[in-house]
Structures are given as structure tokens and as C-alpha cells.
Amino acid sequence: MSILKNAVDSIALGLEDYETSIAEEDERRIISCTRNIYAGILLLFKHKLSSIDNKLIWVGKKGKRTVNYQDIKDKFEELKITVNWDRIDKINDYRNEAEHYFSTLEHKAVQGLISNSFLIISDFVTEQLKQDPKELFGSDSWAILVEVHEVYEKEKEGCIGSMETLNFFSESICDAFVSYSCNECGSDLIYPDELNKEAIESQFVCKACDVTYSYEEIVSPAIEDHYYAETYLAMKDGGDSPIADCPFCGGAYLCEEKICAECGESAVHECELCGNDIPPEELSEDSLCGYCSHIMSKDD
Ligand SMILES: [Zn+2]
Ligand SMILES: [Zn+2]
Ligand SMILES: [Zn+2]
Structure with a gap:
């Protein structure tokens, strides 16, 4: 089977998992959904690499193991193939945390992952593989991707909009709250329960699992996440x-x-x-x- 066919099948399977997870409220299908979609995206990337150099795909840097995330990233950088790695990292983080840390797995929380995947797949297939993604994935799979993405985007916009009615000490704290993901289920659909209040007096609700947070509960982890890259660089390079x-x-x-x-x-x-x-x-x-x-x- 070609790598491209594997990629398409893996993503289609992931979407099937997603649909079943709603129909049967089966948590295991959520994990399987995240695994399949993530694997499918990496396979899409591998397909691109193998179309450039046939040998490359089977030999990772340390001999026999197949090419992994970091190899692909390095190789893409070398070949000047641009991919939004922040999005991939988000997908991978959610996948990993769903498996190990989240106490509840909500199908709604996976929508963020599927939405990010839609953006990656759509760009990559069009720009790098020069194909029509709808044709490649078939209209059924494609319709699910588009629909989940649109629903998610709308809900996320709603969350951001209501977050922005609050009065934060500074704008970057609001940004940090907007990108914060629920501790329990991983969804970033977090909104304040009342509008136009002082942020510090507000309660924040996760749209996926209904857990409620106080300002104090979110602020530190949200700020740490938000400044993670900068903090890391300052530690590494001094500054x-x-x-x-x-x-x-x-x-x-x-x-x-x-x-x-x-x-x-x-x-x-x-x-x-x-x-x-x-x-x-x-x-x-x-x-x-x-x-x-x-x-x-x-x-x-
Ligand atoms: Zn949640
Ligand atoms: Zn203080
Ligand atoms: Zn002094």
C-alpha cells in the first residue's frame, strides 16, 4: 500500500472514531481518533518526503528506525517546506495528554484537534502535494473535517468574544486565558460565566466538560503556557x-x-x-x- 493511501485511510479512520465516539459515547474511540489522525498527518508528510527521495523514508538518523516527527521537521526545514509546527504540536500534545492525563474524554474537546488537523491537511495537500483535498479524502471524510472545523471555529470565536468583555489587568493576560486548555479534558473552549465583569472576580467554564475554574486557578498555568517559549529561550540563551x-x-x-x-x-x-x-x-x-x-x- 502506498504511503499516501495509508495516510488517507488513517485520517478517515480517525474521523470514523470521532463519529462513533459521539454516537456510542465511547471514550476509547476518542483516543483512537487522536492517534489515527496524528499518524495520518505524519504519513502525509512522509509521503511528501518519499516523493522527493525514495530511500530517505526508511532510514532515520539512527539506522533502522523509521522517520519520526523530529526527522521530518528537520528534513522539512532543510527542504524549506513550511508547515505550521505550532499546530502540529498542539495536536500531538492533546493526543498525548488524552492518553495519559485527562480525567474525562469529551468528544467536544477533540474538535479543536480536528479543526487544527483540517487546517494542516488542507494547506499541505493543496500547497505541497498539489492535489484537491476533497478529491483525495473523498467527500464524506472531507465533509466531516469541514463541518467540525466550522463548528469549532464558531464556538471558539464565541469564547474569545465573551472573554474580551472582561476587564483584565493587561491584554496579554486575556490572550493567555484565550489560549488556555481545560485541565480535565483538554478543550480550549473556555468562557466566563458572566460578561463585562472584572476578570479576577469571574468564573470560567469549560464548554466541553462543564468544569468551572476561578481566576486564580487558571492564571498561573495560563501565563506559564503563554510565555513558555520566551521563558525557555531566556533560560537557554541568558537574558x-x-x-x-x-x-x-x-x-x-x-x-x-x-x-x-x-x-x-x-x-x-x-x-x-x-x-x-x-x-x-x-x-x-x-x-x-x-x-x-x-x-x-x-x-x-
Ligand atoms: Zn474541560
Ligand atoms: Zn502579585
Ligand atoms: Zn540602585
Whole structure:
């Protein structure tokens, strides 16, 4: 069987799993859905690589094992084939977490994965494989992909819209809430139960599993996720981290916005004594840099 046929079959199977998971409320079919769709996408990529170089696909970097995610990513970069890896990572994260961490598996929560998959598949088949995705997948499978994507997008837009009516300490906290996924089921369809309120006083509901969160429960993990890449780079290359421990409450303090995402307090960022910028790790409840505060305490 060709790799392309395998890819199409795997994605079609995944969609069948999705439909069955709704009809029979069968949680196992949700895991199988995520596995099949993810595997199908990787196979689509492998098909592309094998069409460029026949030998390549069977030899990964360490000898016999077949080409995996990282090999494909490296190879695509080398060949200047663009794919939205953030989306793939989201699909893969959900797949992995559905298997190991989520306490409830809701078919609604998979819609985000299918929607992301639709975008990846549609672009990749059109741009890289120069084929009509509807023809390649057949109108039945394609119709499910399009429909789930459209329903999901609409619901997501609704969630974003109501989130934006809240008053957050800063806009990036709102962005972090918008991209936050439910701890229990992985859905990112999270919305506030009331509009036009102070975010910090709001309750947030997961549309897929109905779990409710307080502001405090979401804010730290949401901010950490949102700034994950930047924090990682700062740690790796040196440089200021975008988040520090809030000197007032210990929560996530946003250094650029100069405000705490958790308590909304702002620290003084310029030393009152020497006029230098106070680095994130030296922010404190008073207005001196670490050096001046050390000198002052000696004088006492
Ligand atoms: Zn949920
Ligand atoms: Zn704080
Ligand atoms: Zn100073």
C-alpha cells in the first residue's frame, strides 16, 4: 500500500472514531481518533518526503528506525517546506495528554484537534502535494473535517468574544486565558460565566466538560503556557525572563507590562537611589535595586 493511501485511510479512520465516539459515547474511540489522525498527518508528510527521495523514508538518523516527527521537521526545514509546527504540536500534545492525563474524554474537546488537523491537511495537500483535498479524502471524510472545523471555529470565536468583555489587568493576560486548555479534558473552549465583569472576580467554564475554574486557578498555568517559549529561550540563551515571582503575592509577575497577573500590583522598576533599571529577579516591595538595598541595609 502506498504511503499516501495509508495516510488517507488513517485520517478517515480517525474521523470514523470521532463519529462513533459521539454516537456510542465511547471514550476509547476518542483516543483512537487522536492517534489515527496524528499518524495520518505524519504519513502525509512522509509521503511528501518519499516523493522527493525514495530511500530517505526508511532510514532515520539512527539506522533502522523509521522517520519520526523530529526527522521530518528537520528534513522539512532543510527542504524549506513550511508547515505550521505550532499546530502540529498542539495536536500531538492533546493526543498525548488524552492518553495519559485527562480525567474525562469529551468528544467536544477533540474538535479543536480536528479543526487544527483540517487546517494542516488542507494547506499541505493543496500547497505541497498539489492535489484537491476533497478529491483525495473523498467527500464524506472531507465533509466531516469541514463541518467540525466550522463548528469549532464558531464556538471558539464565541469564547474569545465573551472573554474580551472582561476587564483584565493587561491584554496579554486575556490572550493567555484565550489560549488556555481545560485541565480535565483538554478543550480550549473556555468562557466566563458572566460578561463585562472584572476578570479576577469571574468564573470560567469549560464548554466541553462543564468544569468551572476561578481566576486564580487558571492564571498561573495560563501565563506559564503563554510565555513558555520566551521563558525557555531566556533560560537557554541568558537574558531576562518575561515572568518573575511577584514580590507582593508570589504569583506570575509580567516584567514587560510591569504588573502582576495574579494580584494586579505593580513594582517599582527603576531604583530610587541609583536610577538604574531593577532586573526582574531583584523586584521587591520597595523601590531599590538589589545593590542599593544591600548598601542601605549595611548603613542601618
Ligand atoms: Zn474541560
Ligand atoms: Zn502579585
Ligand atoms: Zn540602585
